[in-house]
Amino acid sequence: MAAETVKSAYWRGVRDGAPFILVAVPFATLFGVVATEAGFTIAETMGFSVLIIGGAAQFAAVQQMAENAPTLIVIAIALAVNLRMAMYSAALVPHLGGAALWKRAGLSYVLFDQNYAISTATFEARPDMSIDEKVAYFAGTALPIGPPWLLMTYVGALIGARIPPEFALDFALPITFLSLIGPALRTPAHIAAALVSVTAALVLAFMPYNTGLLAAAVLAMMAGARVELWAERRRAAECR
Amino acid sequence: MSTLHIWLVIVLIGIGTFLIRFSFLGLIGKRPLPGWVLRHLRYTPVAVLPGMVAPLVIWPGATGGQPDLARLAAAIMTLVMGYVTRNVIVSILSGVATLYLCLYVTG
Numbered sequence: 001m002a003a004e005t006v007k008s009a010y011w012r013g014v015r016d017g018a019p020f021i022l023v024a025v026p027f028a029t030l031f032g033v034v035a036t037e038a039g040f041t042i043a044e045t046m047g048f049s050v051l052i053i054g055g056a057a058q059f060a061a062v063q064q065m066a067e068n069a070p071t072l073i074v075i076a077i078a079l080a081v082n083l084r085m086a087m088y089s090a091a092l093v094p095h096l097g098g099a100a101l102w103k104r105a106g107l108s109y110v111l112f113d114q115n116y117a118i119s120t121a122t123f124e125a126r127p128d129m130s131i132d133e134k135v136a137y138f139a140g141t142a143l144p145i146g147p148p149w150l151l152m153t154y155v156g157a158l159i160g161a162r163i164p165p166e167f168a169l170d171f172a173l174p175i176t177f178l179s180l181i182g183p184a185l186r187t188p189a190h191i192a193a194a195l196v197s198v199t200a201a202l203v204l205a206f207m208p209y210n211t212g213l214l215a216a217a218v219l220a221m222m223a224g225a226r227v228e229l230w231a232e233r234r235r236a237a238e239c240r
Numbered sequence: 241m242s243t244l245h246i247w248l249v250i251v252l253i254g255i256g257t258f259l260i261r262f263s264f265l266g267l268i269g270k271r272p273l274p275g276w277v278l279r280h281l282r283y284t285p286v287a288v289l290p291g292m293v294a295p296l297v298i299w300p301g302a303t304g305g306q307p308d309l310a311r312l313a314a315a316i317m318t319l320v321m322g323y324v325t326r327n328v329i330v331s332i333l334s335g336v337a338t339l340y341l342c343l344y345v346t347g
Contacts (some may be wrong), residue, residue, distance in 0.1 A: 022329065023328060023329065026329060026332070027328075040246070044243075044246055044247070044250065047247065047250045047251075048250055050254075051250055051251060051253070051254030051257075052250070052253050052254050052257050053257075054257055056285065056289060057253065057257060059248075060288070060292060061249070061253055061288075063292065063296075065241060065246070065249065068241070070247070071245070071249055074249055074253075075249060075252050075256065076254055077288065077292070078252065078253045078256075078257075079256045079257065079260065079283065079307075080284060080287075080288050081284065081288050081289070082256075082257045082260050082261075083260060083281060084282070084284045084285055085257075085261050086260050086261075086263045086264065086281060087259050087273070087278060087281040087282065088261075089261055089262065089263045089264040089265045090263075090264040090272075090273050090278075092264075092265055093264050093265060093277070096265060099266065101266065104262070104265045104266050105262060105266060108258065108261040108262040108265050108266060109258060109261070110277040111261040111265075119257050128272050134267070146294055170300065170301060170302035171300065171302070171311055171314060171339055173296065174296040174297055174300075174311075174315060175314060175315070175318050175332055175335040175336060175339070176332065177292060177293040177296075178290050178293055178297075178315055178318040178319045178322065178331070178335065179318050179322050179328045179329075179331035179332045179335065180285070180289060180322075180328065181289050181290055181293070181319060181322065182318070182319050182320070182321065182322020182323040182324075182326075183287065183322050183323070183325055183326040183327070183328060183331070184285055184286050184289075184330050185286065187281065189282075190283065190286045193283040193284045193286045193287050194287075194290040195290075196287075197286065197288070197289075197290040197291035197294075198290045198291060198294040200291065201290070201292070201294050201295065202289030202294055202295065202298065205295055210322070213288075213291050213292060216287075217284075217287045217288045217291060218287075219282045219288075220283065220286070220287035220288075220291065221283045221284060221287040224241040224279075224280070224282065224283030224286065224287065225276065225279040225280045225281075225282075225283065228279055228282070229279070
């Protein structure tokens with residue numbers, strides 16, 4: 001009986017995560033194309049997707065390496081893009097924190113933006129789910145993202161080497177980044193952070209080894225946090 | 241970059257990314273994050289990606305760093321459509337369509 005509900009929780013996760021396949025497939029293909037265009041071998045391209053398995057950070061790392069940024073800067077920028085997942089990890093502790101260590105390690109490997117969002121929403125809406133059901137559900141939501149990500153990276157890498165330069169693929173990477181930014185501009189604080197990031201990155205472009213981008217990122221995070229605080233205080237004042 | 245160097249970077253980013261994902265679930269546990277840390281973490285993607293993309297749009301490598309109308313128009317279209325529709329795929333397709341249309345028109 002218990003095994004049956006766990007199994008159905010897994011398949012419910014797969015079904016709820018199914019739409020994400022529409023994001024994973026084109027993005028992974030694009031990554032394969034972009035990475036091979038930037039000069040990486042198919043094995044290296046797959047290395048990014050298997051070991052990092054995180055879209056924006058992989059694109060960021062390829063971009064920085066193509067610009068010959070120093071190793072420490074490449075790593076710092078890629079990890080900065082992924083830092084938000086520490087917040088996801090913390091938010092999942094009340095739901096998955098009780099699972100065995102190896103299960104938590106496995107689920108951490110497949111912790112993405114999309115399945116984090118759908119899983120926390122489901123867990124909060126259905127507090128009656130057992131820990132085993134929650135683990136199974138989360139693993140289920142990762143299935144439509146993880147395997148397609150790896151497979152389509154490979155397909156993209158095979159295609160990438162055959163696309164001629166007239167297709168202006170140099171601009172595939174900027175378009176990919178920009179497509180992630182638009183939907184992320186959810187609040188005035190997000191918009192403020194993005195504006196500070198752009199302005200500071202352009203003004204600080206003279207700084208050596210792409211350190212200007214790191215400085216811009218720190219300033220932008222501070223701007224976002226500051227505007228959020230102001231907005232909260234204003235709301236509190238209006239309520240009074 | 242040598243092959244070994246490339247793999248070193250990939251592996252280190254891989255380990256770092258895993259540790260970020262595993263941080264609270266695996267290592268830190270139920271200790272809550274202070275509010276100011278959460279407030280900053282929320283903005284990491286919008287703090288890094290716009291700054292990375294801005295120079296690529298304004299000084300594209302393909303034109304030797306000269307601003308280029310087709311690429312600028314494509315960038316604005318991608319951003320606006322992403323903001324309006326909240327849909328990543330629609331956003332990419334509009335950007336690519338704009339880029340090819342402008343490249344075709346300006347020859």
